[in-house]
Amino acid sequence: MSGWLVIAGLGPGDDALVTPEVSGALSGAQDVIGYIPYVARVPDRVGLTKHASDNRVELDRARHALTLAAAGRRVAVVSSGDPGVFAMASAVFEAVEAGDPAWRDLDIRVLPGITAMLAAAARAGAPLGHDFCAINLSDNLKPWPLIEKRLRLAAEADFVMAFYNPRSRSRPEGFARALEVLREACGDARPVIFARAVATPDERLTIVPLPECSPDMADMRTVVLIGSSQTRVIPRSGAPFVYTPRSVEP
Amino acid sequence: MSGWLVIAGLGPGDDALVTPEVSGALSGAQDVIGYIPYVARVPDRVGLTKHASDNRVELDRARHALTLAAAGRRVAVVSSGDPGVFAMASAVFEAVEAGDPAWRDLDIRVLPGITAMLAAAARAGAPLGHDFCAINLSDNLKPWPLIEKRLRLAAEADFVMAFYNPRSRSRPEGFARALEVLREACGDARPVIFARAVATPDERLTIVPLPECSPDMADMRTVVLIGSSQTRVIPRSGAPFVYTPRSVEP
Structure with missing residues (x-):
């Protein structure tokens, strides 16, 4: 055989x-x-x-x-x-x-x-340059309380976060709840990257501070990256660069 | 220009x-x-x-x-x-x-x-098939208390964990301390994958339960993957498959 x-x-x-x-x-x-x-x-x-x-x-x-x-x-x-x-x-x-x-x-x-988060991160700069986590937000696959627990612990750990499947057609309210949890747990203006259909003709990158995020910025083809407290935005004439420094000072 | x-x-x-x-x-x-x-x-x-x-x-x-x-x-x-x-x-x-x-x-x-964790995971099966985090264990770049805090929070979140730079030449004791924290925080026989020099002629894959890990199983060319509580090992005639199921039941 x-x-x-x-x-x-x-x-x-x-x-x-x-x-x-x-x-x-x-x-x-x-x-x-x-x-x-x-x-x-x-x-x-x-x-x-x-x-x-x-x-x-x-x-x-x-x-x-x-x-x-x-x-x-x-x-x-x-x-x-x-x-x-x-x-x-x-x-x-x-x-x-x-x-x-x-x-x-x-x-x-x-x-x-x-994988999508690497392609998305590359387009934005280097947001995954320090410790990070990847979470599938689809609650078809796990109960919502577990997702919420992971979001709160990831915020406490100050991980950069990458979300796959942020917004499913069947349960569109999940991502709105995730954003509420993050605003509560992170409490400041972290940069958020909405990377839609990266490396396809439909690619669109949106970079906004967490307080300005709305659920409709993500759809089923979007990966969302949430900066840590250390993530930096470098303004320039085009879209800014977003990166997370390699080091955290003691 | x-x-x-x-x-x-x-x-x-x-x-x-x-x-x-x-x-x-x-x-x-x-x-x-x-x-x-x-x-x-x-x-x-x-x-x-x-x-x-x-x-x-x-x-x-x-x-x-x-x-x-x-x-x-x-x-x-x-x-x-x-x-x-x-x-x-x-x-x-x-x-x-x-x-x-x-x-x-x-x-x-x-x-x-x-990136190394994707190549390592592919060799073992699909250990990163559910939510996971990636942590650089080098304490050249951040203070040890922050690393320990992240390990404990990642264990509480039940993330699969991928460690880069587990054992630096300058500070070999860091990985031993990480294993101690994990044994305390995870408390059971999770599978651990030591993936050394994947996709090179020196490739070596070792799969052992957490209690049997020793610090010398990792060197500077090794990526270490720690299973979550859900990660499964499928015995077979050769090296086992290791994977994490997509779903967590409520």
């Missing part, structure tokens, strides 16, 4: 941000599996079967991929960004753990990619 | 993890500036001047790069991993803020790369 399964990160959108490792794996795959817009990014070619599925069927998709690889196929599951950060890799390993014991011995590899 | 300055991420070591964006910028640069082993990774060619410097001169290096770009040169500052994560991008913006006001209007771009 010569099948394999890679879980490959396509980066935020621009093909110039896809690693050669991922491009190489995709050119050797027989099956590509993933959410419709990500599968669409893989060029068609003879011998490649595309299996595009809608959002929220991650476990079905993972089992499908494992079944094909177990049958000897060369399979790529594609994610945007990095597959290990709020994306398909965890779903595949959940399916492995709960599934056919033979799946554990398949050739499964995760191929890293440029 | 047509100079520019890119701060480019070379990824963890393997050229297959360098983005085409970074390769393209390097092929157009006239000057490459950085720490000796990273500059050595850029191929020599006619018209390219390499400026390699030792560690711990980040600000000098940044000012040098800005001076060259201001004089009209096309300059690449190279970092391993992602330049925005505990690497050169913050140093450049520190130099911009404190330096010649004309530097603010230079064409400065950060080109993201695969």
Whole structure:
């Protein structure tokens, strides 16, 4: 049996941000599996079967991929960004753990990619230059009290924060509550970066102080970065640079 | 004046993890500036001047790069991993803020790369599949009490944790103290991943429960990932898969 399964990160959108490792794996795959817009990014070619599925069927998709690889196929599951950060890799390993014991011995590899917060940070300057955390704000995946607890502890730790999925269609009020918690816990004018669709033609970067944030500044394609108490804004003729210094003085 | 300055991420070591964006910028640069082993990774060619410097001169290096770009040169500052994560991008913006006001209007771009924790996580499975934080353990850059406070708050938030620079040559005792704090704050057998020199010929991955960790398992080339209370280990015939599920049940 010569099948394999890679879980490959396509980066935020621009093909110039896809690693050669991922491009190489995709050119050797027989099956590509993933959410419709990500599968669409893989060029068609003879011998490649595309299996595009809608959002929220991650476990079905993972089992499908494992079944094909177990049958000897060369399979790529594609994610945007990095597959290990709020994306398909965890779903595949959940399916492995709960599934056919033979799946554990398949050739499964995760191929890293440029995750959205790194692309967003690069556009703004270097806001993630000191200790930071990444939180998925979708409360489809965890109870709201846990999200609120993490926001308060992250503020107390003075982490820079990166939020994925700040505003879901099904529960748009979550992000408004997150902003309220942050205003209470941070209590000053930290810079906030709304980075929408970075590295795509729809890219838009907005930098505003925390008190001026409103929930409608984020949508499902936005990553939000909240500066720490140390984060600096450098005014200039264009959009300012935002960075967090490497050091904290004792 | 047509100079520019890119701060480019070379990824963890393997050229297959360098983005085409970074390769393209390097092929157009006239000057490459950085720490000796990273500059050595850029191929020599006619018209390219390499400026390699030792560690711990980040600000000098940044000012040098800005001076060259201001004089009209096309300059690449190279970092391993992602330049925005505990690497050169913050140093450049520190130099911009404190330096010649004309530097603010230079064409400065950060080109993201695969940061060490993403490469390490990919090798182990998907340990960063749920909320996580990244902490630079070097206490050259911040006072130890702040590091300890962040470790305790991160444990209370039940974040997966990624540690950069766990063990510096100058202060090897810091990581031992970090492990003590974690054992006290986490209190159970969380999986710990020591990922040394990932994506290089010296790569070594060690997965052990927290109580069995010893400080000498990390060196300056190691990234350490500490699982959350939810992180799972899937035994198999080879090295186990480690992943953190996407969801936390209410």
